[in-house]
Amino acid sequence: xxxxxxxxxxxxxxxxxxxxxxxxxxxxxxxxxxxxxxxxxxxxxxxxxxxxxxxxxxxxxxxxxxxxxxxxxxxxxxxxxxxxxxxxxxxxxxxxxxxxxxxxxxxxxxxxxxxxxxxxxxxxxxxxxxxxxxxxxxxxxxxxxxxxxxxxxxxxxxxxxxxxxxxxxxxxxxxxxxxxxxxxxxxxxxxxxxxxxxxxxxxxxxxxxxxxxxxxxxxxxxxxxxxxxxxxxxxxxxxxxxxxxxxxxxxxxxxxxxxxxxxxxxxxxxxxxxxxxxxxxxxxxxxxxxxxxxxxxxxxxxxxxxxxxxxxxxxxxxxxxxxxxxxxxxxxxxxxxxxxxxxxxxxx
Numbered sequence: 100x101x102x103x104x105x106x107x108x109x110x111x112x113x114x115x116x117x118x119x120x121x122x123x124x125x126x127x128x129x130x131x132x133x134x135x136x137x138x139x140x141x142x143x144x145x146x147x148x149x150x151x152x153x154x155x156x157x158x159x160x161x162x163x164x165x166x167x168x169x170x171x172x173x174x175x176x177x178x179x180x181x182x183x184x185x186x187x188x189x190x191x192x193x194x195x196x197x198x199x200x201x202x203x204x205x206x207x208x209x210x211x212x213x214x215x216x217x218x219x220x221x222x223x224x225x226x227x228x229x230x231x232x233x234x235x236x237x238x239x240x241x242x243x244x245x246x247x248x249x250x251x252x253x254x255x256x257x258x259x260x261x262x263x264x265x266x267x268x269x270x271x272x273x274x275x276x277x278x279x280x281x282x283x284x285x286x287x288x289x290x291x292x293x294x295x296x297x298x299x300x301x302x303x304x305x306x307x308x309x310x311x312x313x314x315x316x317x318x319x320x321x322x323x324x325x326x327x328x329x330x331x332x333x334x335x336x337x338x339x340x341x342x343x344x345x346x347x348x349x350x351x352x353x354x355x356x357x358x359x360x361x362x363x364x365x366x367x368x369x370x371x372x373x374x375x376x377x378x379x380x381x382x383x384x385x386x387x388x389x390x391x392x393x394x395x396x397x398x399x400x401x402x403x404x405x406x407x408x409x410x411x412x413x414x415x416x417x418x419x420x421x422x423x424x425x426x427x428x429x430x431x432x433x434x435x436x437x438x439x440x441x442x443x444x445x446x447x
Contacts, residue, residue, distance in 0.1 A: 330359025
């Protein structure tokens with residue numbers, strides 16, 4: 100069979116989303132009629148989640164993406180004493196339901212995705228290659244990326260909870276899942292593979308998950324000092340700065356996170372009132388650089404020796420081979436862990 104066209108996949112995706120609730124209810128009802136056992140019932144929302152991930156994989160034309168999802172779902176199920184065969188059966192019943200719903204031309208398009216899902220669920224974890232062995236969170240990150248692009252807040256939270264249940268440190272998840280997934284969202288947007296709306300949705304879902312994750316961050320045993328994290332006026336990207344604030348707090352800093360798009364005068368006032376020893380300024384877009392320079396100059400001029408140490412971070416600084424001479428700052432961080440380490444080093 101020839102590869103289905105993008106137009107055909109988009110049309111199929113639309114049909115999957117239009118019929119999502121009806122198919123989910125039909126499959127859940129079919130499970131309720133099975134002979135009674137410990138795994139006989141499947142919630143309609145779980146089936147709806149399968150359909151959301153299926154639609155995303157179909158639209159992207161990536162069978163392996165749905166196989167990843169199936170593999171992860173089976174692993175989560177097995178950790179709760181639910182056999183992988185139960186997950187594979189749910190995909191089989193979805194295909195049966197779709198057979199009575201979709202037009203004939205769509206069935207051979209969707210079938211390889213569900214077949215790959217069944218095989219992946221039954222096979223368990225794929226053999227780890229060298230890169231996978233070095234990155235134990237790779238599968239979690241791929242599923243998290245799919246979840247945020249699909250707008251599935253519950254699924255994205257479940258990825259994080261499952262990683263924590265597997266013994267991963269939440270602070271590592273901020274870097275290996277949240278930060279890297281958002282980098283991939285930006286790359287997909289730059290490649291014109293997702294829309295601005297898709298990018299905003301993924302970011303909003305990540306922001307929600309970060310807020311939920313904050314509740315589980317470990318309490319620091321050491322007090323390192325007072326810090327403020329913010330973004331200059333005109334800077335609209337907030338989630339990265341938010342993650343920096345969370346990780347600094349977990350490392351022992353008394354943090355005030357002001358959000359982004361803050362007027363310079365208000366940042367100055369809060370810096371003075373909080374007696375901040377550290378100020379983190381985030382900028383994602385290069386066109387906000389003049390506001391960063393102006394803020395740094397104003398802080399130095401008005402606070403003098405009482406001015407805090409200043410760390411810059413965000414996408415704008417990853418693009419600069421060297422900083423403008425006007426930016427007399429103490430450090431520049433290009434990723435989360437580096438930001439925490441630099442903040443520690445500035446105490447010495």
